Amino acid sequence: xxxxxxxxxxxxxxxxxxxxxxxxxxxxxxxxxxxxxxxxxxxxxxxxxxxxxxxxxxxxxxxxxxxxxxxxxxxxxxxxxxxxxxxxxxxxxxxxxxxxxxxxxxxxxxxxxxx
Amino acid sequence: xxxxxxxxxxxxxxxxxxxxxxxxxxxxxxxxxxxxxxxxxxxxxxxxxxxxxxxxxxxxxxxxxxxxxxxxxxxxxxxxxxxxxxxxxxxxxxxxxxxxxxxxxxxxxxxxxxx
Numbered sequence: 001x002x003x004x005x006x007x008x009x010x011x012x013x014x015x016x017x018x019x020x021x022x023x024x025x026x027x028x029x030x031x032x033x034x035x036x037x038x039x040x041x042x043x044x045x046x047x048x049x050x051x052x053x054x055x056x057x058x059x060x061x062x063x064x065x066x067x068x069x070x071x072x073x074x075x076x077x078x079x080x081x082x083x084x085x086x087x088x089x090x091x092x093x094x095x096x097x098x099x100x101x102x103x104x105x106x107x108x109x110x111x112x113x114x115x
Numbered sequence: 116x117x118x119x120x121x122x123x124x125x126x127x128x129x130x131x132x133x134x135x136x137x138x139x140x141x142x143x144x145x146x147x148x149x150x151x152x153x154x155x156x157x158x159x160x161x162x163x164x165x166x167x168x169x170x171x172x173x174x175x176x177x178x179x180x181x182x183x184x185x186x187x188x189x190x191x192x193x194x195x196x197x198x199x200x201x202x203x204x205x206x207x208x209x210x211x212x213x214x215x216x217x218x219x220x221x222x223x224x225x226x227x228x229x230x
Contacts, residue, residue: 004157034218036221041224042119042206042221042222042224044221048216050216101146101148101163101219102163102174103150103160104160105150105159106157107156108156108157
């Protein structure tokens, strides 16, 4: 059964700090790993990672995947109060029939950035 | 439309009542997904459509849950004889086409409360 474990589950930092969020996974026939940010509403897409060792970057956020060790990290530098949210990690694995693109999510990391 | 649209945003029902939740995906998106998110947890997969075909319903928790997408666009998730454990946020997501390895984009969800 596919599985995603995120750590820490909760994190409180001060504005300006740098944070690293962790995601480890077990999945059959790995296709991709995705990071989402969830505030009060819809999870919003951040990154999709398919290849090991290639960093994806968007402003102060970056992420990288290690397919050998089965984990990914999400880094946020110079945190701002607007970064406060739950960060969700999800994996997509192809089943034996090659179908279904369902995502398996971790429980999320709740990040609180204090001024 | 610009994004995935779900209605209603909030639904309160008495135990035993039937409810219907609606999802309007991004225009042209072939794949549509339903997820259930309990408080403090990550979303959990319920079911998946490719156009009007329901290809995976392995996540539906019981035969009280039923989903349809008759014309390959709007989808409805129906829950019959609701129970208190059905209280959760129900998220809908869509993606462009099967095999494209494109990220899923989520709606704001329907928060269902069963009294």
